[in-house]
Amino acid sequence: MTLRLCYPLAAWIFILLLPGLSEGGKLLVVPMVGSHWLSMKEVVQKLAERGHEVVVLKPEVSWQMGETQKHAYTVKTYPVSTKLEELDNAFKAYVATHLKSLPFPLNVLALYNISSNAFSTFFLQCKELFSSTETLQYLNQSGFDAVLTDPIFMCGATLANYFSLPFVFFMRGLPCNLHFEAAQCPSPLSYVPRTFSFSSDHMTFFQRVENTLISFLELFYCNGYYRAAIQLSSEVLQRDVSLIDLLNSAAVSIMRFDFVFEYPRPVMPNMVFVGGMNCAEKKPLPKEFEAIVNASGEHGIVVFSLGSMVSEIPMKKGMEIADALGSVPQTVLWRYTGEVPPNLPKNVKLVKWLPQNDLLAHPKTRAFITHGGSHGVYEGICNAVPMVLMPLFGDQMDNAKRVESRGAGLTLNILEMTSKDISDALKAVINDKKYKENIQRLSDLHLDRPIHPLDLAVHWVEFVMRHKGAPHLRPAAHDLNWIQYHSLDVFAFLLAVVLLSLFISVKCCMFCCRRCCFKKGRKSKSGKSKTH
Amino acid sequence: MTLRLCYPLAAWIFILLLPGLSEGGKLLVVPMVGSHWLSMKEVVQKLAERGHEVVVLKPEVSWQMGETQKHAYTVKTYPVSTKLEELDNAFKAYVATHLKSLPFPLNVLALYNISSNAFSTFFLQCKELFSSTETLQYLNQSGFDAVLTDPIFMCGATLANYFSLPFVFFMRGLPCNLHFEAAQCPSPLSYVPRTFSFSSDHMTFFQRVENTLISFLELFYCNGYYRAAIQLSSEVLQRDVSLIDLLNSAAVSIMRFDFVFEYPRPVMPNMVFVGGMNCAEKKPLPKEFEAIVNASGEHGIVVFSLGSMVSEIPMKKGMEIADALGSVPQTVLWRYTGEVPPNLPKNVKLVKWLPQNDLLAHPKTRAFITHGGSHGVYEGICNAVPMVLMPLFGDQMDNAKRVESRGAGLTLNILEMTSKDISDALKAVINDKKYKENIQRLSDLHLDRPIHPLDLAVHWVEFVMRHKGAPHLRPAAHDLNWIQYHSLDVFAFLLAVVLLSLFISVKCCMFCCRRCCFKKGRKSKSGKSKTH
CATH class of the missing domain: 3.40.50.2000 (Glycogen Phosphorylase B;)
Structure with missing residues (x-):
């Protein structure tokens, strides 16, 4: 250490x-x-x-x-x-x-x-x-x-x-695996889950089928997303791109x-x-946050943010969340700028902004409720804070899947979650030691780097x-077409050679056999004629 | 810089x-x-x-x-x-x-x-x-x-x-691409040349055919090389490995x-x-070498070594090499412990050992004659010295191919090279600026690293x-078998689904057609019977 x-x-x-x-x-x-x-x-x-x-x-x-x-x-x-x-x-x-x-x-x-x-x-x-x-x-x-x-x-x-x-x-x-495809990087469908598949790298047979189908669909929908961009690029660069x-x-x-x-x-x-x-960079907490954290006592705090891009959620969802947050003894710091839920419990402090990474770095932080944006998830990993994930859009579902599959957090379906689901998940990541142990292990590995x-x-x-x-x-793969890259021309050529060799061998055998039979036939015929 | x-x-x-x-x-x-x-x-x-x-x-x-x-x-x-x-x-x-x-x-x-x-x-x-x-x-x-x-x-x-x-x-x-295969790392045969193929990453069609055939042969010959090792491991580990x-x-x-x-x-x-x-580590030259280098004048020196593992070569080859070395104005420092060729020219100094990296780092070094061992080649690249390569065994032919394909050296076939070939190659890498420029570019890229x-x-x-x-x-690829890894089961399943769907659709169509025809037939029949 x-x-x-x-x-x-x-x-x-x-x-x-x-x-x-x-x-x-x-x-x-x-x-x-x-x-x-x-x-x-x-x-x-x-x-x-x-x-x-x-x-x-x-x-x-x-x-x-x-x-x-x-x-x-x-x-x-x-x-x-x-x-x-x-x-x-x-x-x-x-x-x-x-x-x-x-x-x-x-x-x-x-x-x-x-x-x-x-x-x-x-x-x-x-x-x-x-x-x-x-x-x-x-x-x-x-x-x-x-x-x-x-x-x-x-x-x-x-x-x-x-x-x-x-x-x-x-x-x-990028969507549709474009970042790997454009770099000529192989992405075996059998263990590399596609974006939006929400699968881990250990897939069941039907998850692998789903992964393959998603990869087929990608051929169409990314061209749809980017139609205007491709059109603009083609115009600007004056060639079809x-x-x-x-x-x-x-x-x-x-x-x-x-x-x-x-x-x-x-x-x-x-x-x-x-x-x-x-x-990486950790700053001391601003005084108002320091005071809240210190006042949280032995139970410590929970940090809650749905990211810098989502500041409000429907009131019904907000009330369910507020209800759940009241069920834990921790002080909850919730970054939220929308209408205040009327049932907001006493242990929940709503703030318009919070120093997320610095709060997560505090030893009193027990859990992190996040939408699963990659920045937030890495902050959770760096600071070894177990997570409850409420993914909303983009790569967030996949991020949540990754954290959950490592036993370092629990994922909730934001559309279906009830107050009890939230409360159960939060209590689990705080009280069940395995979540803390797993995130600590990930954190140790993550921070052990040569540069x-x-x-x-x-x-x-x-x-x-x-x-x-x-x-x-x-x-050099960039200079090959699809057929060359997959060596299909080579395999076709080798197959043709093998088949041709077989054909010639068979023909030769047949020719030899015929010759033998012919000779035998002639011999037997001549033998017969002699006997006649 | x-x-x-x-x-x-x-x-x-x-x-x-x-x-x-x-x-x-x-x-x-x-x-x-x-x-x-x-x-x-x-x-x-x-x-x-x-x-x-x-x-x-x-x-x-x-x-x-x-x-x-x-x-x-x-x-x-x-x-x-x-x-x-x-x-x-x-x-x-x-x-x-x-x-x-x-x-x-x-x-x-x-x-x-x-x-x-x-x-x-x-x-x-x-x-x-x-x-x-x-x-x-x-x-x-x-x-x-x-x-x-x-x-x-x-x-x-x-x-x-x-x-x-x-x-x-x-x-x-490792031979037979084992180091990549064991790590589950894809090696597309179309642009990743196999060891001993002596090809670059830009292959002609027939080089790609050859590369594919080598990969087939590898399935056999590495099991041959390693038969005793596998047998020992299986005995020691008490399972079939x-x-x-x-x-x-x-x-x-x-x-x-x-x-x-x-x-x-x-x-x-x-x-x-x-x-x-x-x-990386450069030490000042020992006095005796410093003296030789200083005495070489404006022409500078050539460093010649066939590596630490080969100290002598057949006399006929030695004499041809000696002859060629006499054709350049540079002083040649040759690491050689075999019998001295009788035609050794004056500009060639035979030594039992030489501080290879330190000599290559000297600004007066004009060329490096090497067997193409990877250590030597990297020393040539680090110090930006153009090379004449005389590969002998192992990966040396492939190493030589890599240097040559980058325009940073010339390769000679040690079995066929004549005195003139050696002399021509040496003069080319010393006098043709492109070799120095190419190796300097490689050197600049190589040394520009974050750690x-x-x-x-x-x-x-x-x-x-x-x-x-x-x-x-x-x-996770380690947990998949060959069929799963290549998604062959998934493709077979999807093909079966498509064929089944087609079959059912065709059957339905045929059924409908038959019903229509039957109705029509009945109608026309009944129509006919009515007209009668």
């Missing part, structure tokens, strides 16, 4: 030595809004502090990207016609659809439609970027060394292709993955894993800037 | 902080003899310096493992009946067979037989380990946390399985790989890449010691 603590200490000294030593490069950052920006911001800030000229490109009206803190990077905006209200409404409608109880297949169709709508709203902003001559001129003249982008809306990838700049992806993942074309020339993919949390699977040499980089994920991310962005890409990490 | 130099500096400060901070564990090391031990020794020494109790287990009579320098680890020997002469002779016969010009398929058969013989000699030593009750008792009582082993002769893996200890592999690779059984429970595989040199391909999360860890490979290796061995393995990095 001593050594585990020493590594981060030494790593920090290692990092402290680096700033100021680097030769400055020029980096263009095309981020994704909302929670995606949270950990990307840390990398961007670090790169700017290390002496690089970092320009973050965002629309004039963007969403959840407020720059409240001092930062070392430059922000460049481009004009858009979208209003903040429209973005808010698009996202609210998206969340609301997830909270509706519709029967199958209406639920799937409703989710597909609302997701496509949300995607379209953001694609529109990207379209307007390419209409802004002033912005394009500025970018063209800036002489960037590389682009760092979250690929979820393809805007950064299109821009990098447009300016022929090497680019680095920074992401949690596919999703894979757009993504497959990324030099390096920095992924917010850690195999304590993700299921082990094949990866590629240009993938860098930085899961949990968001929970801090933030430094790893910074290194690889700088690597691509210094060397103008990383072509030595690009597999 | 400044930053590139700063990383190693900061990394060293990072390392210097670590020794003495670690809590000591107990590590058993089962090494492989010869050149394999060279870089493993560095990791073992570092681990011992960091306060772990490290025991290196080797036979009383071992080969090329002389401990000339002071070391912090303990060496434990076990009694064997083999004589040093026998080991020497087995290896000499192995090299001699590679230097014989035999027609196909006699050459393949001769190489297969001599390799099997060499393998058997070393397996015999492992068998004697398991006969030594005293050694087994000592190992059993020592309470090791983990085993670090080079898997090439399977002895360490058998021992680790016998004592149920977690184990870490340290290797360059296969090669894959022996290898697939390695917690972590530390591989002497770098994708500057290796072709990019799928990898697994429990694979750690430490290629080039052997060429030193030695520290990475040390971290992962300690990780396995601390956590008693790394089960979170073990893919």
Whole structure:
């Protein structure tokens, strides 16, 4: 354990030595809004502090990207016609659809439609970027060394292709396994669960059937989601591009993955894993929170947040939750900005914001109720706090499945959960020691790493800037078509050779047999004629 | 470039902080003899310096493992009946067979037989380990946390399985793609060249056919090589084991790989890449070498070594080489202990030993003539020295192919090369700037890394010691059989469902048609009867 603590200490000294030593490069950052920006911001800030000229490109009206803190990077905006209200409404409608109880297949169709709508709203902003001559001129003249982008809306990838700049992806993942497919990384369907399958890596036969069917469906629905994006890219790049074309020339993919949390699977040499980089820095608690935690006594506290992107839920759900929270002796700190449930118990403190990672790091924290966003889950793992997960949308169901399959938390179905379900789950993760033991084990493994994920991310962005890409990490598979990649032409050729050899052998045998028989026949005939 | 130099500096400060901070564990090391031990020794020494109790287990009579320098680890020997002469002779016969010009398929058969013989000699030593009750008792009582082993002769893996200890592999690779197969790592035959194929990752159709045929042959010949080892393991572990059984429970595989040199391909999360860890430490040249290098004038020097394991070659070959070396103005430092060729030119200095990495690091070094062993090739890459490669055996042909395909050197066929070929190749790599530019590019990429490979290796061995393995990095694929892994059962099921649906649909259609026809028929019949 001593050594585990020493590594981060030494790593920090290692990092402290680096700033100021680097030769400055020029980096263009095309981020994704909302929670995606949270950990990307840390990398961007670090790169700017290390002496690089970092320009973050965002629309004039963007969403959840407020720059409240001092930062070392430059922000460049481009004009858009979208209003903040429209973005808010698009996202609210998206969340609301997830909270509706519709029967199958209406639920799937409703989710597909609302997701496509949300995607379209953001694609529109990207379209307007390419209409802004002033912005394009500025970018063209800036002489960037590389682009760092979250690929979820393809805007950064299109821009990098447009300016022929090497680019680095920074992401949690993409729908339809695109992030692995574009990198030519095999994903065996038998033990690599697809996104939205909600399966673990140990699947039953029918889960494997389901996983395979999902992979077939992906062929269609991602082309649907991204239709507008592909159309825009094709127009901008003046050639027919596919999703894979757009993504497959990324030099390096920095992924917010850690195999304590993700299921082990094949990866590629240009993938860098930085899961949990968001929970490293710990600050002391603000006084008001310190006071609440200290007043919680021996029972300690429970931290409850449904993430920075969801601030309110339907009142009926809110009341059920409030009811359940009253059943535990812990003080519950609930981040919630909606209408206060009338049955709010005394042990529950509603707050508009909470220092989530710092609260989770406090030794008095007993449990974490979360929507299962990847940032929150990694904070739970870093700080070894067992979780109750209420996944809402996106990758959250899959994240919850991963935590639950490791015995480090319990998942509730937000549409069906009752007050009793919530109460039971919360009591279980607090009182049953196995949850704490499992999350502690995951935490120990997660924190035992040779280099801090933030430094790893910074290194690889700088690597691509210094060397103008990383072509030595690009597999030759990119130069093969589907038939060649799977060696189908080779197998067909070998089969043809085998069949031809067999055919010739059989023909030869038959010829020989016939010759023998003919000779025999002639002999016997001549014998016969002689006897006659 | 400044930053590139700063990383190693900061990394060293990072390392210097670590020794003495670690809590000591107990590590058993089962090494492989010869050149394999060279870089493993560095990791073992570092681990011992960091306060772990490290025991290196080797036979009383071992080969090329002389401990000339002071070391912090303990060496434990076990009694064997083999004589040093026998080991020497087995290896000499192995090299001699590679230097014989035999027609196909006699050459393949001769190489297969001599390799099997060499393998058997070393397996015999492992068998004697398991006969030594005293050694087994000592190992059993020592309470090791983990085993670090080079898997090439399977002895360490058998021992680790016998004592149920977690184990870490340290290797360059294994024949028959075993190191990837056992780790459940996909190796697409279309762009991942098999060992001994001598192909690059960009293969023609017929090279891909050849690669596929080699993979079929591997199914047979590795079972042949390892027959004695599997038999011993099955006896020792008292169950039927296969090669894959022996290898697939390695917690972590530390591989002497770098994708500057290796072709990019799928990898697994429990694979750690430490290629080039052997060429980090640079010492000043001994005086006698310093004097030779300084006296070489503006032309500089050429470093020539066929590795630590081959010290002499047939006289005819030696004379051809000597002749060629006289054709360049550079001073050639040739590590050679055999009979001196009578035509040795003045610019060639024969030495019994040379500080290879330090000489390659000297700015006056213009070229490196090497047999293409992986240690030497990495030293060439680290120090950006273009190479002439004369591969002899093992992975050397594949290594040479990799260097040549990157335009950083030229390969000669040691059996067929003439004096002119050697001279032409040497002059080309010295005078044609492209070789220097290419090796410089590879070197820049190789040295630009976030953490030193030695520290990475040390971290992962300690990780396995601390956590008693790394089960979170073990893919679920290990729990599937071949049919399940490739989803053949799922595809068969889906096909059956589709066929059944089709069958039922067709039957329904036919039934409906028949009903319609029948009705029509009846109507028309009744119509007819009415008209009558």
